[in-house]
Amino acid sequence: MTTPTTHTFKAEVKQLLYILAHSLYKERDIFLRELISNASDALTRMHFEMLTNRAVLDPDAELAVHIETPETTGDEPKKLIIKDSGIGMTRAEMETNLGTIAQSGARAFIEKIGTGQLDPSDVIGQFGVGFYSVFMVADEVRVVSRSYHLDGEAWAWISDGGEEYRIEPAEKTDRGTEIHITLKKEADEFAQAWKLRQVIKKHSDFVRFPIYVGTERANQQTSLWRKNPSEVAADDYKQFYQQLTLDFQEPLATIHFSSDAPVNVRALLFIPAQREKNILAARKEPGLLLYSHNVLIQEYCTDLLPKWLGFADGVVDSEDLPLNVSRETVQNNRVMRQLGETIRKRVLRELKNISDNDAEKYEKFWNEYSRAFREAIATDMDAKEQVLPLFRYASSKSDGKLISLDEYINEMQEGQTEIYFVLGDDLKSVAHSPHLDPFHARALQVLYWVDPLDALIAPMLNEYQGKKFRNIDDAELELPEEKQEDEKREEETQTPEYDFNVLLGRFTSVLGERVLDVRASKVLKDSPIRLVSPKDDMERERQRLSRYFDKEYKVPKKILEVNRNHPLIANLARTLHDHPDSELAKLTIEQLYDSALVQEGLHPNPAEMLPRIEKLLELAVEKE
Ligand code: ADP
Ligand code: MG
Numbered sequence: 001m002t003t004p005t006t007h008t009f010k011a012e013v014k015q016l017l018y019i020l021a022h023s024l025y026k027e028r029d030i031f032l033r034e035l036i037s038n039a040s041d042a043l044t045r046m047h048f049e050m051l052t053n054r055a056v057l058d059p060d061a062e063l064a065v066h067i068e069t070p071e072t073t074g075d076e077p078k079k080l081i082i083k084d085s086g087i088g089m090t091r092a093e094m095e096t097n098l099g100t101i102a103q104s105g106a107r108a109f110i111e112k113i114g115t116g117q118l119d120p121s122d123v124i125g126q127f128g129v130g131f132y133s134v135f136m137v138a139d140e141v142r143v144v145s146r147s148y149h150l151d152g153e154a155w156a157w158i159s160d161g162g163e164e165y166r167i168e169p170a171e172k173t174d175r176g177t178e179i180h181i182t183l184k185k186e187a188d189e190f191a192q193a194w195k196l197r198q199v200i201k202k203h204s205d206f207v208r209f210p211i212y213v214g215t216e217r218a219n220q221q222t223s224l225w226r227k228n229p230s231e232v233a234a235d236d237y238k239q240f241y242q243q244l245t246l247d248f249q250e251p252l253a254t255i256h257f258s259s260d261a262p263v264n265v266r267a268l269l270f271i272p273a274q275r276e277k278n279i280l281a282a283r284k285e286p287g288l289l290l291y292s293h294n295v296l297i298q299e300y301c302t303d304l305l306p307k308w309l310g311f312a313d314g315v316v317d318s319e320d321l322p323l324n325v326s327r328e329t330v331q332n333n334r335v336m337r338q339l340g341e342t343i344r345k346r347v348l349r350e351l352k353n354i355s356d357n358d359a360e361k362y363e364k365f366w367n368e369y370s371r372a373f374r375e376a377i378a379t380d381m382d383a384k385e386q387v388l389p390l391f392r393y394a395s396s397k398s399d400g401k402l403i404s405l406d407e408y409i410n411e412m413q414e415g416q417t418e419i420y421f422v423l424g425d426d427l428k429s430v431a432h433s434p435h436l437d438p439f440h441a442r443a444l445q446v447l448y449w450v451d452p453l454d455a456l457i458a459p460m461l462n463e464y465q466g467k468k469f470r471n472i473d474d475a476e477l478e479l480p481e482e483k484q485e486d487e488k489r490e491e492e493t494q495t496p497e498y499d500f501n502v503l504l505g506r507f508t509s510v511l512g513e514r515v516l517d518v519r520a521s522k523v524l525k526d527s528p529i530r531l532v533s534p535k536d537d538m539e540r541e542r543q544r545l546s547r548y549f550d551k552e553y554k555v556p557k558k559i560l561e562v563n564r565n566h567p568l569i570a571n572l573a574r575t576l577h578d579h580p581d582s583e584l585a586k587l588t589i590e591q592l593y594d595s596a597l598v599q600e601g602l603h604p605n606p607a608e609m610l611p612r613i614e615k616l617l618e619l620a621v622e623k624e
Pocket of ligand 1: 034038039041042084086087089097102125128129130131132
């Protein structure tokens with residue numbers, strides 16, 4: 001088909017174009033970054049294509065970006081052309097890439113900027129709609145492209161950023177894409193070479209291919225990672241990172257090192273400030289840039305770092321890798337294993353450094369990435385020893401601060417041999433856990449494990465530094481004697497023996513199959529009851545998980561412990577003594593059990609309790 005056709009943009013794209021054309025963004029110059037980034041992507045694809053296929057149009061053309069500013073006269077609008085010798089687009093590709101597939105990205109972008117928290121020019125590239133930023137400066141855009149295929153034809157895509165675009169045959173004999181921009185009057189500064197150089201220096205200095213403005217090279221294109229760290233300015237790292245990832249934030253950590261043994265490696269790695277960036281950034285796959293002898297051999301290499309460290313970004317370059325490695329050989333290659341080992345150690349060492357020297361920064365890191373470390377333990381047997389020292393938890397004695405396992409061990413009491421933890425839904429509810437009663441009384445520290453994955457990894461964590469981990473909902477838990485017996489307690493209400501046994505019997509008959517046993521508690525102080533796990537109960541964590549992940553969930557059966565010293569229990573016993581068939585007592589027992597389930601984070605549906613609570617209130621008010 002060689003006839004011109006006209007197409008209408010989809011609603012989301014129209015809306016996006018309208019916003020871009022009518023808003024006054026302070027950073028309009030990022031359109032150039034986006035177009036150069038697209039050119040660079042197209043050149044990278046060409047580079048990889050030619051590794052295996054020389055039957056392409058212009059196989060010897062330099063892989064580069066050329067920017068031209070044609071002369072114009074008088075009132076004629078100013079023009080700007082950005083050309084690349086990349087992979088080019090066929091007619092069909094133009095239609096999809098510049099028209100159709102942008103929809104979802106456009107919608108996500110509009111939603112994101114609608115919240116007003118982000119500067120659109122910072123993030124547009126992350127949504128796969130960077131191309132459209134050209135309409136911040138253009139009255140009209142004409143994209144002329146010729147695909148690398150030998151039998152390709154040249155086509156043009158034309159739009160003024162309104163409702164429609166047009167596709168028509170075009171003249172172009174060489175490979176690649178040209179973006180012809182008719183500049184808006186208020187954006188005519190972009191027709192000046194010095195301005196373009198300035199913007200390139202600012203946003204695209206580290207693009208991997210040469211960018212020429214006229215005949216002069218405008219980007220420095222040095223391989224920053226091959227430099228000596230002492231020669232690199234902090235700002236260069238930041239710029240390099242931002243141009244590599246299109247993340248507008250500064251990285252949380254930068255790791256630059258080289259080594260010759262056991263394997264030659266130069267690496268420049270980054271930890272992004274936000275893990276979420278990678279989700280937003282629809283266009284960026286995870287993985288590291290892999291170079292051999294300063295030549296890019298893989299763009300998104302995920303074989304070097306374990307999956308759970310996949311948040312690290314950056315470049316790895318090795319002279320020990322052959323230039324012609326294929327993906328398969330990369331995977332089963334001894335050098336690759338050594339490289340992976342080396343950089344994994346370096347990343348973990350850097351994190352350890354931060355955790356030792358910059359608590360605030362480490363806390364930021366931990367809040368963002370702790371999930372990855374829990375995944376590490378769940379999925380990678382070897383990871384445990386490396387990552388456990390990096391874990392941080394709130395505890396019953398840390399006052400909201402996060403502490404490490406080493407700190408916990410340092411603060412252990414004389415005679416304490418185990419690391420105590422309590423599982424729960426969130427910090428607020430575990431802080432009120434009845435299981436903590438005996439620990440408070442003995443001033444023993446308990447770690448709060450409130451991430452859903454904690455329940456998954458709890459059974460996998462046997463011990464740390466020779467200290468066993470111990471879930472404190474354990475029925476068999478043995479604690480050292482309490483130091484100072486609380487004498488006041490002796491005077492407190494105590495349920496008489498005979499009433500108490502009747503009460504336990506009533507708990508058993510009301511709750512029936514739902515509990516394994518009902519017993520008097522030896523440890524509870526401030527809580528009326530608690531649910532404890534029988535010895536070696538492997539189900540307890542599994543059931544908790546099914547609930548988190550919305551799987552079929554069965555409330556696990558527990559042992560119910562009753563605190564005979566608690567006023568509520570004493571009163572309940574008295575009520576039962578006076579009125580053996582009391583409805584109020586029955587409802588109270590049901591409610592105590594349900595509340596305990598909620599407290600444990602094990603209730604399937606807390607809302608179910610509401611009618612009973614109403615009934616209880618009704619009875620209480622009646623009594624008044
Ligand atoms: P993204 O780059 O995130 O995919 P863009 O809106 O910047 O999103 O570009 C959309 C698509 O248009 C690209 O994915 C690519 O397929 C195509 N494209 C844009 N510019 C070029 C170019 N210079 N050469 C080849 N294809 C291009
Ligand atoms: Mg792009």
